[in-house]
Amino acid sequence: MALDFTPTDEQRMLVETVRTFMEKEIYPHERETERLGEVPLELGEQIKKRSKEYGLYAANMPAEVGGGGLDFLSVAMMDREIGKSTWGLCGWIGRPSEILNACEGEQRERYLLPTVRGERKEGFGLTEPNAGSDAMGIQTRAVRDGDDWIINGSKHFISAVRKPDYIILFVVTGQDETPRGLRKRITCFLVDVGTPGFEITRGPRPVSHRTYHNYQLSFSDVRVNKRQIMGEEGKGFDLAGSWLANTRLLVAANCCGKAERALQIATQWAATRKQFGQTIGKFQGVSFKLADMATELAAADLLTLHVAWKYMNGSMTNGDAAMAKVFASEMAQRVTDHAIQILGGMGLMDELPLEMLWRDTRIERIWDGTSEIQRHIISRELLRPHET
The missing domain is CATH 1.10.540.10 (Acyl-CoA dehydrogenase/oxidase, N-terminal domain)
Structure with missing residues (x-):
């Protein structure tokens, strides 16, 4: 086609x-x-x-x-x-x-619609101190008590522009027997900030996106009703998996934008900054960098658009999304780094946004799945048809 x-x-x-x-x-x-x-x-x-x-x-x-x-x-x-x-x-x-x-049902009126209107703000509670890239390694648990569930555990690196009003929380609610052994049942709960036993505090200040807050969550015998389960009990990881594939692609799009802005700054500087009697863009050491930056950005843009098109048509695989994220995020890191090299010392001064783009780009290779996790997803998808 x-x-x-x-x-x-x-x-x-x-x-x-x-x-x-x-x-x-x-x-x-x-x-x-x-x-x-x-x-x-x-x-x-x-x-x-x-x-x-x-x-x-x-x-x-x-x-x-x-x-x-x-x-x-x-x-x-x-x-x-x-x-x-x-x-x-x-x-x-x-x-x-x-x-x-x-x-x-009532979740739409309580969570979805107010969030769309901008009246409430959500946080996404998946990552834990001992379960970052290994989402199935989460330890926060919920135990059934009649129509309620009792939650205990902790989360960290929960990002939001301000203190969330509620958390989309992923916890263990049991275990299932599978051909490969026991597998945790992961369930998604909607938990309001302010629920007794639930504490939320600001986390450490990050270097990337330094004005974007991260929070630490603590749950001590937090009681929630079964009506606060989103989707089905034990099916939370399916929800998270489909959502993460989507966001990985949007991370790739973000990275292409960052790289374009950095390239524009570097190109303008190379075209106007003079050294040794001519603009520095005339030196191959600079001009070849610009050429490589533009080429990598064009490739990442096309890959991202292709995968977005596949997503719209229902043919995107997890490997597709992983390819877009790993390539675009690593491309953006190289492009912003080359841009700083072209500007020299000025590139590291806070009068320009370039150092901000450079710092912010670093997290893109970590959140929503590290580059190593993306490569694991891609290689697993390639090898699976050949397994016996």
Whole structure:
């Protein structure tokens, strides 16, 4: 089947709208918030308000629940532009976790719809101190007590622009016998902040996305009702797996945006900065770097668009999403690093956003699955058909 990734008129308009929003509402606040290490609440609320006015808030969610109803390819194009700045600011634009579409009954009124409207904010509670990349290694547990479940355990590195109102929490609720031995039953709960026994505190300050908060969660005999299970008991890992494949692709789109902005800064500098009587872009040591940066970015863009197209058509595999994430995230690291090399010492000064892009890009090879995990997924998918 022939592939054509030429943007539609609607997609071009969307990209231009997001670019305008970024230039007016995000870029002007980068340097000050980076120095503060915080996005003041009033600024965050202002960004959210303006995002709603632009029609960008919850654009990834279905129209029937109040979202923008964008197709996934358009969401990827939007995220590419959003990726050009830091998540401490851009997180306020509003992209609710699509896993919330699994909410049913009263969960929709209590969690899904208020989140789409921007009235509540979720946190995604999967990672634990002893279970980062090994999601099946989580130890937080819930034990049934009549119609309730009692939760004990902890989570960390739970990212959000501000303190969440509730957590999409993954816990162990039992074990199943499988041909390969015992396997944990993972269940997804919706747990409100403020529930007795549930404590949430700020985690350490990160180097990447330094204004994007991370939280530590502690559960001590936290009682929740069975109505707070999202999906089915024991099927939480299936929910998480489908959601992570989606977000890995959006990480790839973010990385392409970061790389493009870094390339633009480096190209402008190379075309105007003079050394030894000529612009430095005329030296092969610089011009060849620019050529490699542009080539890698073009390849990552095409891979990301291809996989987004496959996702829309229901043919994307976990390996496809892993390829996009590992290639785009490592490409972005190389491009931002080369850009700093081209600018020299100026590239590390905080007058320019380049050092921020360089720092922020480092986490992209870790969160939503490390580069090593992505390679494991890809190789496992390649080898599985040959197993006997």
